[in-house]
Amino acid sequence: MYLVATTVPPSGESEIMDKPPVRIVLAKIGLDGHDRGIKVVARGLRDAGFHVIYAGLWQTPESVVRTVADEDADWLGLSILSGAHMTLVPRVLHLLRQAGLEHVGVIVGGIIPESDVPKLLELGVARVFGPGTPIPEIVEFLRGRTPAPSAS
Amino acid sequence: MSTATERSAKERWEQEVAQAMSRPQPPTTVSGVPIEPLYTPESLPGFDYDAELGYPGQYPFTRGVHATMYRGRLWTMRQFAGFGTPRQTNQRFKFLLEKGQTGLSTAFDLPTLMGLDSDDPRAVGEVGRLGVAVSTLDDIRQLYDGIDLEQVSVSMTINAPAIVIMAFYLANAQDRGWDWKKLRGTIQNDILKEFHAQNEFVFPPEPHVRLVIDVIEFCTRHVPQWNPVSISGYHIREAGSTAVQELAFTLADGFHYVEQTMARGLAVDDFAGRLSFFFNAHNDIFEEVAKYRAARQLWAETMRHTYGARKEASWKLRFHCQTAGCSLQDKQPEVNLIRVAYQALAGVLGGCQSLHTNSMDETLALPTEHAVTLALRTQQVLAYETGVTNTVDPLGGSYFVEALTRQMADEARRYFDRLQQQGGVIAGIENGFFRREIAEAAYAYQRDVDAGRKIIVGVNAFTEAEEKPIDILVIDDTVEKDRIAALRAIKAARSNEEVRRHLDAIRRTAEAGENLMPVLIEAARARVTVGEAINAMADVFGRYDGAAKW
Amino acid sequence: MGNRQEIRELCQRFAAHDRQALSRLLTLASRGEQLEEIRHLVGAARAAPLDGQRGSPSRRVVAITGSPGVGKSTLVGRLIEVLRHQGSSVAVLACDPQSPLTGGALLGDRFRMPSRPEDPQVFIRSLATPGGRGAIPEHIDLMVALLQAFGFAWVILETVGAGQGETAVRHVADVVVLLVQPEAGDDIQWEKAGLFEVADLIVVHKADLPGADKVEAQIRTLVNLPGCREVPVLRVSSHQKEGLEELVKQIEILASQSRTSASSAKARLRDLLRERFVQAFEQLGGQAEELVRGWEEGRLSDEEVFAEVIERMASSSPSAN
Incomplete structure (x- = not known):
């Protein structure tokens, strides 16, 4: 083999966190470009010790699922303010299941009418966060509910 | 000039303040600017009434752009509306006019805003949802059907495909026999703030700005009463900026448009008078008022001295104002009515020319008719019952407001310098400057709220255990099918040969760097769609993925 | 787990x-x-190559480095497009810094890299890189090997680009590409960071911006001093999509040289030995302290110390085949 060595000397100092960091993909699906919320959440989760993979704007359900798969994420956070959540979120959940990624937890943020929340939860969304949700609330939820990363 | 007794009064006051209890958080504006406990003449060293304020309707317009302000004419009460099919929105327009609204404001759906037709696969789930879906000239025709376009001023909130929609509007007006010279209204057509904040753009910044200038140039020559651009800080603020950032970035955008239009060979006085602005009205009344006053002052100063404008009309910053959507909460939504009322007050105390008041239910869905009516009534109470319209610039001369206005203008000038050092607005877009500044401000604000340093009623204080749901508007899912069917029918009936010819003409004109308006107006009549026109331009301009800058 | x-x-x-x-x-x-x-x-x-390009045994490992803001992710995105156009499969390991305080990280690079979800021949993984450990994360060699074993013909490493510890990428990458851009000021920042030493290829990125000529001229005078190895300098504009094919071609040439050229292999091996030696020394832990004391007091000769470290190296050598 052409690779014979670890490239970086293993350091003696202890890790800041004893548990491996939680990886979360944050993405906006659909056409709306309002990214204030998702950017604030991205920074907030970073400062709470998460590894945040920012997939950005204009993602399709297909591209989001690909990102989750390749990044081996524990969570997927979808931001949507355009009202298309009942079209797009079920599609994401379906594709996740199809890809064997049902262990990935999904949270949704944005403008979601009260009446749609139970429908989303029933479809498999772990939690819906409205506009202006305090970051600590999201952190607490994710910490308490991080799905066990499974090898299978 | 201070005498011994004055000094001692001041000293006594200072002593009292030092001993008094104060609230745990040092008072700051919504944007985090620290505020002194008291403002006095000492807060305004070297204050010069004539140079800094002057008389309303006169340079530098700090006190307002009209001599009489609301004693002469009230602001235009203009509620943004649009959803579903053009016919549905047309009905909402007529409803609003009947309720006493004095101007129309059109909201388009996301696919249209992104230059996509209703039948585009990327539009799935979004057709007619946040605004009206418009793909062809026929849609524009239905949208304004039965409305006297020479009498009612019409505003259209659209940017990336603004030139295409404007072409549809003008083709429709002409076909209906309206005189272009009598049309009044505004098209937002401000692409720069899309790059900073709202992310509705298609092409790279430079060709996109060129299209903005095409509209300005064409309207200057042919539609003289139309406002061809509404230079917008609103969305910058909604994206989380501070008040100063909103002010500075908006004016910097405006200066860029002025420079680019002058570079076309237009004289500044031929077009500057039709440039209009659009600002946010957030919760902090005095900060907002100072922002509007500083904006007028800075614009007048720069138009006169930097760009050499000689007409008074070119110096005047006229603006539309909308209450801050980002301040609305989904908790205890009726409380939003109160927020909106105070924000509207700020807009009026700041001398706005037109005003949109948000509806209380907008964090939940599109507003219901009940909510829209209450929002409009808020403006009417403000106009007819509160007395704030009785005199011009009622806050002028307040030590506090004048000091804050000065401070705001100074900080904006510092931003202008920083932008200049980077090579201007386009460079600031390319290197992510605007997006970073705004995102950091948004995060700082959220941390203040999360830590309880800023109180939001019903959210981090005074919460209710049981939230009472309110009625919301539900858009039925048949709209998408309806729009796709209508579009198919139009495509089947038109001559595809002719469409191809028009698309070629669009490409050629884009390539040649000539004004695209005339070919787009002709293309509209051949039923070229919004998406087709945008794609043809993208063939020449390319597409931009700059939202990655953050 | x-x-x-x-x-x-x-x-x-x-x-x-x-x-x-x-x-x-x-x-x-x-x-x-x-x-x-x-x-x-x-x-x-x-594994058989994913892209089915038989007869091309060459597997490329390219590192893209340069200061933050120089456009590394954007360029990687463009490289993906060009390589896919040529029919090559490509995997990317994109590194971003991790906060030393919270352990958190914001990994935003993949956002700038277009990838079609239906294309199985592109793979992008974002990695957080702890500070003080160099520009690339631990065990990245193994990750590269995994991607190659899976069949990706090209592996692109995007470094954090903080300037420190960039030398580590040399051991993983066949070719190290350094990005520089036209700067407003006169200062040449990259020189200070010592980045020139690790670069096999220097790209003047954002070459459509004013000042590109000046920067290119400056670099040429700096890198092509008499007696130094020749480092090619290329101009690329990701914005205008110019210079990208040429960049790929140059990387190909350099990669094949880095395999065949004895002097280059020798240099790589020398770097590797130096690093492994130091690593072994540090792994001695408490024993190192004693060696240092003994050596300082003259009880141990240089050779005796070396022998201890070499013994340690031998015993802890990774079990690679």
């Missing part, structure tokens, strides 16, 4: 070209878990 049964299953799925097994194994490798198993796996795996 990852018990024996699970890891065996993962390895089987990996061998059967299961992309999610690859993804999971990359995570394990990045955390330093199951390293033995993974080393064994990549040693044994001889």
Whole structure:
């Protein structure tokens, strides 16, 4: 083999966190470009010790699922303010299941009418966060509910 | 000039303040600017009434752009509306006019805003949802059907495909026999703030700005009463900026448009008078008022001295104002009515020319008719019952407001310098400057709220255990099918040969760097769609993925 | 996590070209878990190239480095487009810094890299890189090996680009590409950072901006001093999509040289030895302290110290085949 060595000397100092960091993909699906919320959440989760993979704007359900798969994420956070959540979120959940990624937890943020929340939860969304949700609330939820990363 | 007794009064006051209890958080504006406990003449060293304020309707317009302000004419009460099919929105327009609204404001759906037709696969789930879906000239025709376009001023909130929609509007007006010279209204057509904040753009910044200038140039020559651009800080603020950032970035955008239009060979006085602005009205009344006053002052100063404008009309910053959507909460939504009322007050105390008041239910869905009516009534109470319209610039001369206005203008000038050092607005877009500044401000604000340093009623204080749901508007899912069917029918009936010819003409004109308006107006009549026109331009301009800058 | 049964299953799925097994194994490798198993796996795996380009044994590992803001991710995105256009498969390991205080990280690079979700021949993984450890994360060599064993012809490493510890990428990458851009000021920042020393190829990025000529001229005078190895300088504009094919061609040339050129191989081996030696010394822990004292007091000769370290090296050598 052409690779014979670890490239970086293993350091003696202890890790800041004893548990491996939680990886979360944050993405906006659909056409709306309002990214204030998702950017604030991205920074907030970073400062709470998460590894945040920012997939950005204009993602399709297909591209989001690909990102989750390749990044081996524990969570997927979808931001949507355009009202298309009942079209797009079920599609994401379906594709996740199809890809064997049902262990990935999904949270949704944005403008979601009260009446749609139970429908989303029933479809498999772990939690819906409205506009202006305090970051600590999201952190607490994710910490308490991080799905066990499974090898299978 | 201070005498011994004055000094001692001041000293006594200072002593009292030092001993008094104060609230745990040092008072700051919504944007985090620290505020002194008291403002006095000492807060305004070297204050010069004539140079800094002057008389309303006169340079530098700090006190307002009209001599009489609301004693002469009230602001235009203009509620943004649009959803579903053009016919549905047309009905909402007529409803609003009947309720006493004095101007129309059109909201388009996301696919249209992104230059996509209703039948585009990327539009799935979004057709007619946040605004009206418009793909062809026929849609524009239905949208304004039965409305006297020479009498009612019409505003259209659209940017990336603004030139295409404007072409549809003008083709429709002409076909209906309206005189272009009598049309009044505004098209937002401000692409720069899309790059900073709202992310509705298609092409790279430079060709996109060129299209903005095409509209300005064409309207200057042919539609003289139309406002061809509404230079917008609103969305910058909604994206989380501070008040100063909103002010500075908006004016910097405006200066860029002025420079680019002058570079076309237009004289500044031929077009500057039709440039209009659009600002946010957030919760902090005095900060907002100072922002509007500083904006007028800075614009007048720069138009006169930097760009050499000689007409008074070119110096005047006229603006539309909308209450801050980002301040609305989904908790205890009726409380939003109160927020909106105070924000509207700020807009009026700041001398706005037109005003949109948000509806209380907008964090939940599109507003219901009940909510829209209450929002409009808020403006009417403000106009007819509160007395704030009785005199011009009622806050002028307040030590506090004048000091804050000065401070705001100074900080904006510092931003202008920083932008200049980077090579201007386009460079600031390319290197992510605007997006970073705004995102950091948004995060700082959220941390203040999360830590309880800023109180939001019903959210981090005074919460209710049981939230009472309110009625919301539900858009039925048949709209998408309806729009796709209508579009198919139009495509089947038109001559595809002719469409191809028009698309070629669009490409050629884009390539040649000539004004695209005339070919787009002709293309509209051949039923070229919004998406087709945008794609043809993208063939020449390319597409931009700059939202990655953050 | 990852018990024996699970890891065996993962390895089987990996061998059967299961992309999610690859993804999971990359995570394990990045955390330093199951390293033995993974080393064994990549040693044994001889996957057919994903893109089916037979007769091209060349597997490229390219590092893209340069200061933050120079456009590394954007360029990587463009390289993906060009390589896919040429029919090559490509995997990217994109590194961003991790906060030393919270351990958190904001990994935003993939956002700038267009990838079509239906294209199985592109793979992008974002990695957080702890500070003070250099520009690339631990065990990245193993991650590269996993991607190659899975069949990716090109592996692109995007470094944090903080300027420090960039030398580490030299051991993983065949070719190190340094990006510089036209600067407003006169200062040449990259020189200070010592980045020139690691670069095999220097790209003047954003070459459509004013000042590109000046920067290019400055670099040429700096890198092509008499007696120094020749470093090609290229102009690329990701914005205008110019210079990209030429860049790929140059990388190909340099990569083949880095394999064949004896002097280059010698230099690489020398770097590697130096690093392994120091590493072994540090691994001695408490024993190192004693060696230092003994050496300082003259009780131990240089040779005796070397012997101790060499012995340590031999005993801790990774079990690569």
